Amino acid sequence: MNTIVCKFGGTSLADGNNIKRAADIVLSDPSRRYAVVSAPGRRFSEDVKVTDLLYACYKDSVEKGNCSEAFSKIRKRFRSIVDELGLSFDIEPVLDKTEEEIETYKSADFTASRGEYLNARIMAVLLGWEFVDAKDIIFFKENGTLDEKKSYPLIAEKLAEAKHAVVPGFYGTDAHGNIKTFSRGGSDISGSIVARAVNAALYENWTDVSGFLACDPRIVKNPERIGVISFKELRELSYMGANVLHAEAIFPVRKGDIPICIKNTFRPQDAGTLILPSKQYTPQGNIVTGIAGKKDFTVIFLEKSLMNSEIGFARKALSILEKEHINFEHMPSGIDTLSLVIESSYLKGGVLDKLIEEMKDALAPDYIRVLENIALVATVGHGMAKNVGTSARLFAALSEAGINVCMIDQGSSELNIIVGIDNADYEKCVRAVYHEFFEK
Numbered sequence: 001m002n003t004i005v006c007k008f009g010g011t012s013l014a015d016g017n018n019i020k021r022a023a024d025i026v027l028s029d030p031s032r033r034y035a036v037v038s039a040p041g042r043r044f045s046e047d048v049k050v051t052d053l054l055y056a057c058y059k060d061s062v063e064k065g066n067c068s069e070a071f072s073k074i075r076k077r078f079r080s081i082v083d084e085l086g087l088s089f090d091i092e093p094v095l096d097k098t099e100e101e102i103e104t105y106k107s108a109d110f111t112a113s114r115g116e117y118l119n120a121r122i123m124a125v126l127l128g129w130e131f132v133d134a135k136d137i138i139f140f141k142e143n144g145t146l147d148e149k150k151s152y153p154l155i156a157e158k159l160a161e162a163k164h165a166v167v168p169g170f171y172g173t174d175a176h177g178n179i180k181t182f183s184r185g186g187s188d189i190s191g192s193i194v195a196r197a198v199n200a201a202l203y204e205n206w207t208d209v210s211g212f213l214a215c216d217p218r219i220v221k222n223p224e225r226i227g228v229i230s231f232k233e234l235r236e237l238s239y240m241g242a243n244v245l246h247a248e249a250i251f252p253v254r255k256g257d258i259p260i261c262i263k264n265t266f267r268p269q270d271a272g273t274l275i276l277p278s279k280q281y282t283p284q285g286n287i288v289t290g291i292a293g294k295k296d297f298t299v300i301f302l303e304k305s306l307m308n309s310e311i312g313f314a315r316k317a318l319s320i321l322e323k324e325h326i327n328f329e330h331m332p333s334g335i336d337t338l339s340l341v342i343e344s345s346y347l348k349g350g351v352l353d354k355l356i357e358e359m360k361d362a363l364a365p366d367y368i369r370v371l372e373n374i375a376l377v378a379t380v381g382h383g384m385a386k387n388v389g390t391s392a393r394l395f396a397a398l399s400e401a402g403i404n405v406c407m408i409d410q411g412s413s414e415l416n417i418i419v420g421i422d423n424a425d426y427e428k429c430v431r432a433v434y435h436e437f438f439e440k
């Protein structure tokens, strides 16, 4: 039988009703053998996620020595979930122990992980499935990355023993035996790791939307839904801010050629978005699959005559960034010019001025200019490579909208074109590109 690993996100598990709905989905297909769960999310827009309540418990346990007041909110949430589900699961001793451990360990990661731990314990009782703790199967290396050699065989072995199992998302064990979490939203990564380890036929990611949209619905009203997308396209879009799925969640399943399906717990009848490995993907006929972007970048523009014949120029520029521990996003270049596109948050507190001084000293450019408040917009689609005139359409649309483009970068796979524009033109730019490729 083909195995499906299903992961349920925070809102899908926000209260007893939603957890029941998720459990019904799990049980409706016998191929769903393993479920990975997040902590309860927001029940309504002003509500606080359990993970955020837990970070408040951590803060109190460090600052005040105890977290009983903050933890009382956690107790209330989990008690009411167990009540709503009508479970004969005595959660009180588990909650008592959790509070005690939070106060003893005073670890942010341990504390934050308890939302997933408690929710998975509840889900396991509800489904009548085994609870397999992520701390016993997911391991990190000393440098903080996943210890694949240790984790994958262990997950496969432990889960093969259990016919069905619930695994808490978001955490594992570090090289010193302590609980360590992924970054926020990291249960998506846990689900992907489990899917890869058991060589699943499909990784289902159940959330509160019916998949990816072609662009941000806050900018364009009712944009088209993306039915099928390749891993590569998704990588480009999620890196640029399309955030239905954690940007790192595609890597484990991608290596195992396992498709991901984004589904809506509240509208399971919707097809959702199917994310396919390149081998299984055939272009869908659209030139552009999606548009995404981010604001607040800085461009450092360097000009020097005969730069192209000066060996080591780019290396020297990049080594200055490396020395200051600064990432760069893009590096468009010409024969006498080189631009470095950097997230502005890295350059605060005098860092930008320091970089400029160092670049003047080490590179002796003829001219150096800094553009701040730049937004990047990526237009992504495999269809772009095959269609003559795509970039002409893109730039004509931007010019018609009166948008000045200060930087252009095209990935070598012809999968995307990224433009740098003024922050103030960001929304206008997304609308113009969407209109050109989806509404004409």
Ligand code: ASP
Binding pocket: 009, 010, 038, 039, 049, 051, 052, 115, 169, 170, 183, 184, 185, 186, 187, 188
């Ligand atoms: N509960 C964690 C968070 O709020 C992880 C997750 O939801 O995936 O970030």
